[in-house]
Amino acid sequence: MTAKAHADAILNLLRTAPGTPLTVLDGSVPNGTVAPYVLVYFADEDPELPDSRPLDGQSQRYVVRAYVHSVAGNGAMARAVGDRVRSALLDAVPTVAGRVCWPIRREEGRPPERDESTGTVVMDRVDVYRLESVPA
Template sequence: MSSREHTKALLAYLRDAPDLASIVFDGAVDGQAPPRYVLVFSQSMDHEVDRMAGRQRPLVARHTIHCIGSVPDEAQWLADKVSTRLVGARIPVPGRSSSPVKHTGGDPMRLDSSVPPAVYFLADDYEWASGP
């Protein structure tokens, strides 16, 4: 089971929410960015094996999600929508059993002035266990 399959499942789950359907992107926006949007960045899944016969523990899927807006309120609104959608949810991954999603941390609001026009964003980390 690859981390890519988990990322695709997470993207589909977020895009299934009406408020997020057209503004969730996989790491980058192709073309002109909308005034507010969400970027999903996957992290490598763990590769721990704790017994000779192979994996015993479930995989842990981890993602960092950037919620971006032209003003701070937009970025915060998106972060709240994403958090409400994800925390406690079980992301459906074909052939896997998922634990509830946890919010594991985040960074304070930041301004990215390297892009015109400048944008505000919040970066939050989410994870869930995925077993056979």
């Protein structure tokens, strides 16, 4: 439930971003999808950092990383989609039931990469965002 709730919170922030609605895809691109779109993959962990380990030994801190692909037909448009993603996620504090969330942070960003494997040129920019929470 925690993985789904955190992923849903991030996806909701992207889907409700101001401006023209973003096409937000969770983990796969359906056939026929036309760029621009945002493709998101998630990875989670339960870190045992010395400053966050509870006295009872139970893991409480939860971290999810969103690997966000901003995909468009050229580099400028991929950067523009990436900027919209950044505006929607960076410093946002989402709501996750039963959890206290910290502001979302951007950990990494890579420039757009060209992909012609489908016969159509697309540029894919990847940014990694981190959301952390503890029980409320």
